[in-house]
Every structure is written in structure tokens, then in C-alpha cells.
Amino acid sequence: MDFTFNQEQQQFADALRRWADKDYRFEARQAIIHSDSGTSDAAWATLTELGMTALPLPGAQGGFDGTAVDMLLVMQELGRALVVEPYFATVFGAQFLKLAGGHESVLEQVAAGSVKLACALGEAQSRHELNDIATTATGGGDGFVLDGVKTVVIHGAQADHLIVSARSSGEQRDTDGISLFLVPLDAPGVTVRDYRTIDGQRAANVTLVQVVLGSEALIGEAGKGWELLDAGADYGATLLCAEAVGAMDAIFAATLEYLKTRQQFGAPIGKLQALQHRMADMFIHLEQARSMAMLAAAKVDTAEPVERRRVVSAAKARVGQAATFVGQQAVQLHGGMGVTDELPAAHHFKRLTMIALSLGDADHHIERFIAQPGFLPLENA
Numbered sequence: 001m002d003f004t005f006n007q008e009q010q011q012f013a014d015a016l017r018r019w020a021d022k023d024y025r026f027e028a029r030q031a032i033i034h035s036d037s038g039t040s041d042a043a044w045a046t047l048t049e050l051g052m053t054a055l056p057l058p059g060a061q062g063g064f065d066g067t068a069v070d071m072l073l074v075m076q077e078l079g080r081a082l083v084v085e086p087y088f089a090t091v092f093g094a095q096f097l098k099l100a101g102g103h104e105s106v107l108e109q110v111a112a113g114s115v116k117l118a119c120a121l122g123e124a125q126s127r128h129e130l131n132d133i134a135t136t137a138t139g140g141g142d143g144f145v146l147d148g149v150k151t152v153v154i155h156g157a158q159a160d161h162l163i164v165s166a167r168s169s170g171e172q173r174d175t176d177g178i179s180l181f182l183v184p185l186d187a188p189g190v191t192v193r194d195y196r197t198i199d200g201q202r203a204a205n206v207t208l209v210q211v212v213l214g215s216e217a218l219i220g221e222a223g224k225g226w227e228l229l230d231a232g233a234d235y236g237a238t239l240l241c242a243e244a245v246g247a248m249d250a251i252f253a254a255t256l257e258y259l260k261t262r263q264q265f266g267a268p269i270g271k272l273q274a275l276q277h278r279m280a281d282m283f284i285h286l287e288q289a290r291s292m293a294m295l296a297a298a299k300v301d302t303a304e305p306v307e308r309r310r311v312v313s314a315a316k317a318r319v320g321q322a323a324t325f326v327g328q329q330a331v332q333l334h335g336g337m338g339v340t341d342e343l344p345a346a347h348h349f350k351r352l353t354m355i356a357l358s359l360g361d362a363d364h365h366i367e368r369f370i371a372q373p374g375f376l377p378l379e380n381a
Contacts, residue, residue: 009069010073012050012055012070012074013076016052016077017080020077020081020083023046024043029082029083029347033200038202039158040085044085044086044116047085053091054112055070055071056071056094057094057098057107057110057111058098060104061110062108062111062112068296068297068298068300069294071091071239072294073242075088075239076245078243078246079246079249079250080247080249081246081250086118086154086155086202089117089119090110090115090116090117092117092232092235092239093161095236096180096229097163097182097219099232100180102219106182116160116161117159117161117163118156118161118162118163119154119163119236120163120164120183121164121229122151123150123151127364128360130229131229132172134167134172135147135166137166137168137181137222138168143214144166144218145211146164146166146183147208147209147210148208149205149207150164150205152197154358155201156204157194161183161184162183164182165178166178170223176224176226177223178223178224178225179222179225180228181217181218182219183208183211187211187212189212190208190211192204197354198350200351201354231308233359234312235300236359237296237312237316237360237365238293238297240358240359241289241292241319242293243355245290247323247348247355248286248322248348251326251327252279252286255282255334255345258333259279259333278333279333282326285321285325285326289319289323292319293315293319295311306372309369310372313360313365313366313369313372316359316360316362317365317366323355324353327349
């Protein structure tokens with residue numbers, strides 16, 4: 001398998017890095033985080049102008065037919081720069097519309113940057129189990145009525161439409177009976193409570209009370225949305241793996257520079273062999289995470305469901321473990337200043353912590369990996 005990036009992919013990544021280095025520096029990001037909206041219209045306009053919103057979308061809807069490998073480079077740069085714009089939420093939501101077909105006009109608006117999406121998939125009791133859905137969708141045929149509460153919807157208040165999972169039949173944890181809907185944020189009965197998360201992103205709790213939707217709001221087939229939900233979540237997890245690699249690249253580089261410049265007893269602390277060993281361990285974790293993120297990106301679009309689940313879960317578990325290790329080591333090597341708000345490394349650490357917990361933590365994905373057909377314990381191998 002060839003993991004060499006072509007010239008066009010590299011140009012995309014280089015353009016994004018130049019923009020971040022020039023206009024999205026740490027001080028600018030801090031100002032955006034503490035603004036009322038928590039995002040920047042100017043930054044979003046630039047991402048659109050650079051073609052980032054169109055990159056993963058079909059050519060028929062004004063996109064560039066970008067693959068997950070193309071997105072790998074984009075997400076790495078966003079992770080390196082700690083970009084807090086609703087890009088991940090939007091392309092994650094668009095993936096459900098792409099997989100299901102239909103809603104072409106919405107995808108066209110997403111490609112043009114005029115519409116943002118968010119995914120309302122989690123609930124208070126569900127933790128990492130996306131099939132644990134208490135939100136209900138009653139009706140059918142000509143329309144549905146949604147009732148329920150969705151929690152920690154990343155960039156929910158900044159979106160124009162929500163991708164909402166709801167139960168149209170079956171028991172609360174069944175995989176059968178799940179339906180997905182495209183819900184306008186301004187639909188009657190939708191209430192959004194916006195808040196800032198520890199990593200500077202925005203999230204929201206969304207309450208749905210007697211939200212009336214037409215049949216055109218349905219994504220895919222009623223009651224048979226689990227495979228779509230599962231595949232879309234794997235795509236989202238793959239993007240998060242790539243973002244984590246970019247964040248780890250940045251925090252590793254910052255830690256290395258700190259060890260070269262921080263003086264103690266007349267010499268840089270980087271000369272201490274014990275600290276060199278810790279940096280070597282960080283590098284190993286980072287490179288293993290990079291390899292797994294690349295493998296997930298190469299497989300998520302094309303592999304059969306069992307192989308896709310196996311590869312994505314292996315990647316998310318390994319990247320999550322690496323994110324925790326690299327982040328914690330970086331904070332410790334920076335000393336007390338490693339947790340201060342003024343240091344970018346502290347913000348990378350917080351973002352890595354959130355990524356490790358999003359769309360399934362390491363324990364969840366190890367269990368999911370083991371549950372796939374064909375897994376053999378060592379004693380039976």
C-alpha cells in the first residue's frame with residue numbers, strides 16, 4: 001500500500017498551514033475562543049475559499065470528490081493549529097447525507113460554505129454506544145414527530161441543520177428501528193443550550209419537543225439507519241484520528257524546543273538522558289498513531305463493514321492511547337507552565353484529551369475490535 005501523498009494533496013495541506021501560520025496564530029485563536037460565538041466568520045470564509053468545505057463532497061454537488069486520505073492531511077493541519085471552527089462537525093454530518101443519498105441541495109450549500117451541520121447522536125445515558133437511543137420518532141409516511149434530548153452536540157448551536165438519530169421502533173438499545181433525520185436548527189420545538197468545552201470548542205445540549213418533520217427530513221430508510229450510523233461514525237472517528245496526529249506533532253515539537261532552551265545548572269535540560277528517553281517514547285507513540293491513522297483513512301471509504309470496523313477501532317484505540325501518553329508527557333516535561341492557559345501545549349493537551357473520548361474511547365474500541373468476526377484470542381490463535 002502506497003502512503004505517499006501526491007502533489008495536489010500536499011499543496012492543499014501547505015495552503016492550509018500557511019493560512020494558519022499567518023492568520024490563525026495562538027493569540028488569534030484565543031480571541032476567537034473567548035468571543036460570544038466561539039467561532040470566526042472570517043476563518044470560515046477562508047476555509048471555504050481554500051476549498052476545504054468542498055473537498056470531501058461529491059462533484060455533482062460542487063465538491064472535489066475528496067477521499068478520507070485527502071481529509072487526513074486537512075485534519076492534521078487543523079489539529080496542529082488547534083482550529084476551533086465547525087469544520088469537523090460539518091463534514092462529519094455531510095458524510096451521512098453522502099452515504100444515504102438525497103439532500104443534494106444541502107450538500108451543495110455545504111460545499112459552498114453557506115450551510116454548517118452538526119451531529120446530534122449522543123444522549124446522557126448512551127456514553128459511547130450510539131445505538132442506545134431514547135429519543136423517539138413517531139409517525140411515518142407523510143412525516144415524523146421527534147421528542148428527546150441530545151447531549152454534547154459539537155458545534156450544535158453554530159449549525160444550520162442537525163443530523164439527529166432517533167428511535168422509530170424497537171427497544172432502546174436495539175440496532176433495528178433507528179432512523180436518522182435532517183433537522184433545521186430553527187424548527188419549532190428545537191431548543192439549544194450552547195456552552196464551551198474544556199478544549200475551546202463549542203458544544204450544545206439539544207432538546208426536541210414535538211418537532212414536526214416532513215418525510216423529506218428522513219436520511220436513508222426509516223428504521224434501518226444503524227448501518228448508516230455505524231459507517232458515518234467510523235468516518236468521523238477516522239477524521240479525529242488524523243486531527244490527533246496533527247495535535248501530537250505540534251505538542252511534540254513544542255516540547256522538544258522547550259527542552260533545548262530551558263536551562264538548569266548552566267545547561268539545557270534536554271541534555272539529561274532520562275528526558276531524552278521520555279522524548280523517544282513520545283516519538284514512538286506518535287509514529288505508531290500516525291501509521292494507524294493513515295491505515296484507517298485508506299480503509300474507511302472502501303473496506304467491507306467488518307474490516308472497516310476492525311481497522312477504525314484499532315486506529316481509534318491506538319491513537320487514543322498515544323494522545324493520552326504524549327499529552328501527559330508533554331505537560332510534565334514543561335513543568336508547571338504545562339497546564340497554564342497561556343501555553344499552546346496546554347491547549348493541545350486538552351484537545352487531545354477530548355479527541356480520545358470522542359466517538360468512543362480506547363476501551364470502547366478495543367471491545368469493538370474484539371467483537372468483530374474472525375478475532376481469535378491468543379490462546380486460540
